Amino acid sequence: MRLHSLHYALLPLLAALVLSACHDKDDPSQPGGSTPEAAVQSSVELLKAGDFNALWKHALPPADYATLRSDWAKHQQSQPPVTDxxxxxxxxxxxxxxxxxxxxxxxxxxxxxxxxxxxxxxxQIPVLISVGEALAKNAVVQSKSLSPEQKTQANAALDVLGPWAQQAPWFNPTKAKQTVNIAVTTARKLDLKSADQLHAMDFDTTMSKYSIGYVGLKQLLVNYGLSVDDTLDSVKVTPIDSSNGHARVKIDYTLLGKPLSSESKLIQVDNRWYSEDMVNNVREAHKQLSEPASAAPIPASTSSSAAVPATSGSSAPAPVVAHISSAPTKD
Structure with a gap:
């Protein structure tokens, strides 16, 4: 009887532990997050998996995700034809x-x-990389889409990536052979038959190809000492503030052994939380795409769209990449 009574007495405690373990843990396949922290954490998991279609579907409200897919087809039709x-x-x-x-x-x-x-x-490599780092930092400073906080975060990541790039064994024969193997394996998995096929790919097909390329890129970086997965595994998300359907979270992570942090803004739509930057940029891209042809063209340097594996206002491979701040294009 005592064991039987103890069993039932422990049930509430076990239930509480299970609920605690599941706190801020959502199903990443569902749109949005139940909390701002859960929304970001699910995005990080999807980014690690390289599931870009699911990432967009999770990080955007259903209506905006539908707009993204519809605009993809329109953008495809507006591209110049493939030449010989x-x-x-x-x-x-x-x-x-x-x-x-x-x-x-x-x-x-x-x-x-x-x-x-x-x-x-x-x-020359250290000098060239230093020049490239300076150019990247200048682009960050000149960016109109990044907040002051995001610019600080991007520069902090560049300060870590620069020394790594200067010291990486780019000319090591063993590393070079592994890089060639990765490139060839990735190209075969992409299974691209022609430039016309590449030009005509729909949204779902393109996202799957991005995923294959992303896996190859991660393997290449690991080959030279930079693990994107280790960085994503180190992510810790904590709330900063939340009111009136808007929230901010802090993203702490480790990049090449260096502790860094970033922030992400989220908005609440139908009781679910989504990346504010992603939502705003998809809507802005849709607005620009819907403008009459006679409207003034948007300079390429200020285009609001970027490839999916790009960063979200910080420098890859920072986990803020998980909240990509722009809509994908095929260019």
Missing amino acids: QDRARFNDAMQQLTGPDAENKIYAELQPKLAAMESKYKD
Whole structure:
């Protein structure tokens, strides 16, 4: 009897522990999050999985997700036609990457050049990367879409990525061979037959191709000492404030052993939480796409759209990438 009574006495405690463990843990396949923290955490999980279609579906209210898909088709129709030159370049690249014994053929051509390239460029790499870092920081400063806080966060990530890039073993023969293998494997998985196929892909197909490319990119970065998954696994989301359907959360994470932090803004729609930046940018992109053809063209430098694997107001591979701040395009 005592054991029986103890069993029932423990049930409420066990239930409380289960509920506590599930707190802020949502089903990532559902639109939005039950809390701001859960919304961001689910986005991080989807980004780690490389499921970009599910990421957009989760981070946007259903109506905005439908708009994104509809606008994709419109954007596709507005693209310049594929030229014979485009087809020739595409065919040459894919034949080289996917042909029989491509891994060994490409590396056999590359290997004799590695030592010469290292001798010629080794001393220049740090300088070139420093210049690139300076240009990236200047672009951050000039950005009109980033808040002051986001600019600070982006520069902090660049301060970590710069030294890594300067010291990475870019000319190491073993690393080079692994990179070639990754590139060839990724190209074969993409299974792209022609430039026309690439140009005509619908939203779902493109997202699946992005996922394949993203996996390959992560493997390539790991090869040179940068793990995107380790960074995403380190994410800790904590609330900052929430009122009137708007919220902010803090995202703490570790990038290459360095602790960093970011912030994300969310909005509440139909009792679910979504990325405010993503919602606003999809709506702005839709507005621009819907403008009459006679309207003044938008300069390419201020376009509100970017490829899905891009950052969200911070520098890859920071986990704020999970709240991408722009709509995808095919360009």
